[in-house]
Amino acid sequence: MGRPSTTCSTRKNPNLMRTTLDFLLYDWLNVENLTECERYAEHSRETFDSVLDTSARIARERFAPFNRLVDLEEPQFDGERVHLPRETGEAVAAYAQAGLLAAGHDYGHGGMQLPYVIDMAANSFFAMASIGLSAYGMLTYANCNLLLAHGTQAQIRAFASPEMEGRFFGTMCLSEPQAGSSLGDIQTRALPDAGAYEADPLGPRYRIFGSKMWISGGEHDLSENIVHLVLAKVPGADGAMRAGVKGISLFAVPRELVDGDGRCTGRRNDIALAGLNHKLGYRGTVNTLLNFGEGRFPVGGEEGTDTGNGAIGYLIGKQGEGLKYMFHMMNEARINVGMGASMLAYAGYLASLDYAQNRPQGRPYGRAGKDPSIAPVPIIQHADVKRMLLAQKTYAEGGLALGLYCARLVDLKNTGGPRERADAERLLQVLTPIAKSWPSEWGLEANNLAIQVLGGAGYTRDFPVEQYWRDNRLNMIHEGTHGIQGLDLLGRKVAADSGADFKLLVERIEATIVAARSHTELSDFGLALEQSLIDLTEATTAALTDVSAEVGLANATLYLQGFGHTVMAWIWLDIAAAAITCAKQDGSRDSDFYQGKLQAARYFFRYELPKVEAWLRPCVTHDDTCLRMQETWF
């Protein structure tokens, strides 16, 4: 990880989250180093801070105040159009106007050319303020990123540029009603558009037919247009579609047809909203079932050369490469999902911290505690409330740190030297499933604890914590379920290349353990982490060798949990070491802040890390209890 810079950031910001964010960025990850590379040479801590300040302000003014509103007034479909609260439009407009839809993109595209880690830090404010409102920008950004990476110049001009300007929004259309986790089973078809296949400047033109499920931002009036990126299959000469993921291609399918400069033509594409999903949470984001090419909005060929059947879509890149392109985007989207989960955890942490500081109830132990005539104390003085707050702190701040660390790896992958790039790529392989799954699981638990701190009040809609909990429940499901993350980690990422990526991660963790030895306060933690690393390595070997894949992968979710907590212990050990170093440099200044980081690390090592062994045991013993359970026994 980054070496702490020689002068530690001063912790003056009254916003607890911002203070921690600054510490993680500047002291822990030392992101100012990034300005030494050419791409970010024009940036400085000042420009980074300016983006963070602007983001914090817009999030505070335009997102946070309406988070409950967009939960209560969930999207409505009247058969013609989708109704969203006015404030949704104002929030996303403010986000776009600040240039945040192009924050990381090239100057040449009108972007700010910010490092990904700063972009992610900026977005953390929006996720914390209102995850539902923040999704439109996130989706559009990811969509645009993919177009920039794999689209033609014409496609970039027509679709991506309007997205960076905030005129068009974007979606990702992967799932179908019958195909969620199993994308190889999608049935959406793309047929070459006979008359116009080659003539269209926007690329090979196809007609798309099929239904796409769980499409966030799939229909709304927030932008001039919506660019759907759609996975579909092109049938072979025999009319049959290739089974499995290898037959999947990617298409840009605009809600309204555009000309080569990204101007809307006024001609509606054949994309019909079949219905909205009414969700447990995350209601600020409209979620849809879309029918492509059902004939509701027929589009004739420009020169009358075709039948007008099907939605018009343009092939992105090469046929059959669709899933690869999508996963280019998906990997960053998964880190983003984890970041969203961490920020929901942070929001709940701060809300419950505030409540605990202000709610009097009960008395401390000891003689005074037996005297009912003395005044009650704020509940933050009770050990069990502190436990619930400390747990939330480790989940929220630890998740934030892991997300930022991964984002910085993305920057290294994009701008580092050859060795740095290769290493970053390897580390991201094994860390992405953790960056997605760990905050999704433990951020949810953080929100659960936030409700518990508030007690009955937390169970009402008078306080925000119940909404955070509902909102956060999505994160273990979308962008690859928890179970899929486990299989991806153990069956694919850790197994790949004879475990070379995993080995590199272990080396990095060991380097942190070695470095932490210079701090006597941390010696126990280093030993404990060493042991978890041994357990994890043993579980990895056990799962991948001397046993069928069926048995080895049967406990992949438990492996994911054990792996995740081990990674998080590493993160906390490294944060603790950085805090000690900063504390020494700062003298008495901010000592509370650093003590908090140390105590959080202590909590994690003593209360959380011991769980690793329990999770990994079934992996080590090849336990087949679940695998052998029969359907008739339930």
Next chain:
Amino acid sequence: MGRPSTTCSTRKNPNLMRTTLDFLLYDWLNVENLTECERYAEHSRETFDSVLDTSARIARERFAPFNRLVDLEEPQFDGERVHLPRETGEAVAAYAQAGLLAAGHDYGHGGMQLPYVIDMAANSFFAMASIGLSAYGMLTYANCNLLLAHGTQAQIRAFASPEMEGRFFGTMCLSEPQAGSSLGDIQTRALPDAGAYEADPLGPRYRIFGSKMWISGGEHDLSENIVHLVLAKVPGADGAMRAGVKGISLFAVPRELVDGDGRCTGRRNDIALAGLNHKLGYRGTVNTLLNFGEGRFPVGGEEGTDTGNGAIGYLIGKQGEGLKYMFHMMNEARINVGMGASMLAYAGYLASLDYAQNRPQGRPYGRAGKDPSIAPVPIIQHADVKRMLLAQKTYAEGGLALGLYCARLVDLKNTGGPRERADAERLLQVLTPIAKSWPSEWGLEANNLAIQVLGGAGYTRDFPVEQYWRDNRLNMIHEGTHGIQGLDLLGRKVAADSGADFKLLVERIEATIVAARSHTELSDFGLALEQSLIDLTEATTAALTDVSAEVGLANATLYLQGFGHTVMAWIWLDIAAAAITCAKQDGSRDSDFYQGKLQAARYFFRYELPKVEAWLRPCVTHDDTCLRMQETWF
């Protein structure tokens, strides 16, 4: 626990829950034995079954179909009255008409004189069908129970009898806005009603002033009247109220004044609805803030002897004994809360099992799994889905078993021989916090897993699992929070009488371990449980000796978790032994059913029990990380 009867119950019922319920009642707990005692001599398996059949039918017809409705149409207050869906009234009327409000009460009171364990089994159907609709009956039953135990004959005639008939409903009024967990701090006052203090046949008459928060069923038109049981303090001669819990008395405060025969007089008591709580879940039950004696509905003295200030209330039992009476009821209420949590877990288990059996997605591992041209399989064939279903099964069925076991202890306490009574009382002391907290925590996790099995579908309101999860979230909060249960268990119950109650529980667990040794399939489990018992004993000793109460109790919630999983392992070991015995007697009949119990036990021992050590470690080491955390460090 009960010895399996010589012929095991045949498992023919297509209702999975009922089949397990029958097994637990008749084969595991051998509740038919209860008919040997005088109080239940007129009962038989047939009368028990008849109550269960009736309950199952009413729950299926009048409760389950409206569970979503009462969630969507939550209670509304128009300033005058509370509006509930019509179906709420029909459900509670059907419950009352079946005599279930008096199921356990004496024949002499018009009751069915059923054992408590059968009563609880009957109510499990309602909790599973709609926890929100079931609460009215539960509350009234508990209220009535308390009146029968501590009220005068006149009070029973005026308040309890109409409750048994279903004409009056009841509430429990403990919390106040400033006093939730800390009941010693309640401020509601009760002043002797000067002119009528002794004249009223319903008992010493008081005027009540104060606000009561979180009152379920506090206001509605479902019944002729509502009998509030209110905790309040009677000021001393100096006008001051005694601080702490010792000054608390209990009063019956009817919404409408009644005559000595429980007939409403048409005179409204001074109880005003100050507002409804808008909850995350459990919306079928109206939850209120009530103001007593605020002057909105002044009631003059019957003979004009008083000022008309205050709500009229009647002292129950003796002054200063209020909390003791309330806890008489509260202990059974806590077992009921746990049972409700288990039944919500069961509901989610069955819903996700059904989904998993019918949703095709993905392919098994192995060669066939690599062939996308073959048809997908139902997701129940995937090991990770089986894991999530098995976990739910152990949480739901284990929680149900623990609740029934405790209910049977209540029956033993009430009707057993002297030794049995004393032992049952001791065991209930230590098991009640577990019976309340364990299903509340793990039933919620079961619902979390149910959502996960359904994936995106589980996150929508098109399926019931998200509601179960929201509904279940209340159970860790009401009737004593999780933290309070931990303190109660470790600081009070386990510590009491030099640990005699805990010691008795350990003996019972060891007896199960010894008995299970005759089954070779269970030998590993016995050893594992023995080890957890050693760990638990060590943690108990560590917390209660050689350390201040402040440090010893700082990790009481973790102790509660470790204790809970140990108890549950004991329950599952005993269930597994009963299943093996039954399977031998039954031959090949129902072997799937018994295999399921064995596999669930196996899951619990291999995947769940190993967590105990991680939870107990901070207790053993006197870890003070949470205790020493400073407010300024957060």
